[in-house]
Amino acid sequence: MQAALPIILSYIQAESLIKARQQGQTSVEISPDLGLSTVTVLLTPEGTIFPNGQRLDWNSIEKISKSEVNCFIVQDNGVRFVQVFSEYTNRVCSLMPTQGAPSMLIAGFVMHRIKDIDPMQDTLRKIAAISPIKGRVLDTATGLGYTAIEAAKTADEVVTIELDPAVQEIARLNPWSQALFNNPKIHQIMGDACEIVQTFDDDSFSRIIHDPPTFSLAGELYSGAFYRQLFRVLKRGGRLYHYIGDPNSKASGGVTKGALKRLQEAGFTRVARRPEAYGVVAYK
């Protein structure tokens, strides 16, 4: 059985706590899981008391309220960042709050779109680009698991691959990623997608979601050799969604052109831009 998640807070909940105190309230409803549910928290002169007995002093709450890029774990009546140093990439990974589902920061790069959109809306656009999602789905880059979790709502099975154990550790602490660990339809594999995909049978997936890091960080995931593997494991009639980035930016525009050409050379019969999903779709 999975252990209960610790309380995870961001500046959004901290600001509600501070406001309630200023208004003289003795209790307030806030979310202990970044907006998924709410609990009633008692307010005392020293700080707050959560229903599970955890206490948090006002200094810690002030500290949380001052950081808009970090989430915090409440544990042993104190707080620490939801942050892990990746031994694998030598980069710091941390959970980043938004008004909706959190994103992840890896060495300063945000994992999802957050400007005028939130990570969950971003995810829904990626999924919509190859809907209906059915059969067996390959998700080449797990991250926080949002695409895998969303695909699993209608797929028979989702196989999702993540290279970095530190990313998985952050996902384990993220309230919005829990289905990754408790939905039996989702099968997680740790390793390099370039190697793992080679081990899959031909024609074994109906849909592929390919949501890699930016080209400059993971060029091999945009290579002709990798696209040929994706083509091989996709069933005839299957569809691939490939995130690339803002089609209006100079950098992503260039990467999109190259990717479309290499996807065609890899054998995909039709490839099309999907600007609303910041990516392209390829059909087999």
Ligand SMILES: C[S@@+](CC[C@H](N)C(=O)[O-])C[C@H]1O[C@@H](n2cnc3c(N)ncnc32)[C@H](O)[C@@H]1O
């Ligand atoms: C943009 S994120 C994926 C976001 C994810 N689709 C979601 O919904 O949260 C890209 C992920 O790919 C992982 N990654 C990088 N190189 C990889 C590789 N060669 N194989 C598998 N995963 C890789 C990164 O660690 C990162 O977590």
